[in-house]
Amino acid sequence: MERKLSRHRVLVVDDDPGVVDALATSLRKAGYDVNGVDKGSLGLSIAREHPPDLVVLGLKLSDIDSAEVVIRLHSDGLLVPILFVGDRASGPRRVGGLIVGGNNHIPKPFALAEVVARVHRMICRVGARPTGNPVLRFADIALDEGTCVVTRAGSAISLTPQEFNLLRYFLLNSRRVHSKSQLIRNVWRYDFRGCNNVVPVCVGTLRRKLEAAGPPVIHTVRGKGYVLR
Numbered sequence: 001m002e003r004k005l006s007r008h009r010v011l012v013v014d015d016d017p018g019v020v021d022a023l024a025t026s027l028r029k030a031g032y033d034v035n036g037v038d039k040g041s042l043g044l045s046i047a048r049e050h051p052p053d054l055v056v057l058g059l060k061l062s063d064i065d066s067a068e069v070v071i072r073l074h075s076d077g078l079l080v081p082i083l084f085v086g087d088r089a090s091g092p093r094r095v096g097g098l099i100v101g102g103n104n105h106i107p108k109p110f111a112l113a114e115v116v117a118r119v120h121r122m123i124c125r126v127g128a129r130p131t132g133n134p135v136l137r138f139a140d141i142a143l144d145e146g147t148c149v150v151t152r153a154g155s156a157i158s159l160t161p162q163e164f165n166l167l168r169y170f171l172l173n174s175r176r177v178h179s180k181s182q183l184i185r186n187v188w189r190y191d192f193r194g195c196n197n198v199v200p201v202c203v204g205t206l207r208r209k210l211e212a213a214g215p216p217v218i219h220t221v222r223g224k225g226y227v228l229r
Contacts, residue, residue: 008053009034009035009053010032010035010052010055010119011035011055011056012024012027012034012055013036013038013043013055014056014085019108020037022112023036023056023085026116035050039062040064040066040068041063043055044069044072052078053081054080054082054123055080055082057069066084079148081104082104083104083106084105084106085108106118137171138170138217139214139217140152141171141210148164152210153213166183166187166203169183170218170226177221177224182225183226
């Protein structure tokens with residue numbers, strides 16, 4: 001990680017000033033522009049003024065729940081990758097954050113080099129996304145990748161970023177059965193280390209939102225996984 005990267009902006013938010021300083025220093029040495037704060041409210045203010053390319057977010061904050069930070073970022077239209085850092089004991093909080101849109105997690109204590117490497121991979125992955133902004137369709141469902149608008153039978157459906165990503169994967173791979181582990185690898189893209197319940201929860205909320213506007217399209221295949229058909 002010694003070579004300089006393009007000047008992507010990273011926002012670091014954690015309730016431990018020492019952690020913030022260590023992460024910010026390491027990321028700056030790797031070539032990133034970094035803002036670091038120890039309050040979720042300050043992080044939201046900075047993100048609105050200087051939108052980041054990625055957020056490193058502590059699971060436990062002193063002034064606001066980390067999941068609420070994610071929700072507010074997304075409500076402001078900042079659909080950026082989020083790397084959670086937090087203790088293994090923060091299981092329920094971690095799952096909640098992932099459901100509302102967190103992309104990845106590293107438990108404390110962590111190696112600074114691992115965080116820098118994970119940030120690099122996540123930003124490169126975003127940069128590798130197609131820019132054609134196609135509209136994906138299945139039956140009466142349409143997902144516009146350019147505007148991030150999802151409709152069913154012409155009616156808009158409000159999805160969290162993670163529900164959006166899950167639906168996108170189903171649309172790209174319709175009529176195929178996908179196991180929990182396949183969805184984790186391809187939608188969340190990392191090992192949940194025992195948090196597999198986030199998959200049925202997210203599938204369930206997506207299914208309910210879609211079924212509010214039409215017949216069932218996401219089905220459970222007992223012992224196998226889920227399929228869009």
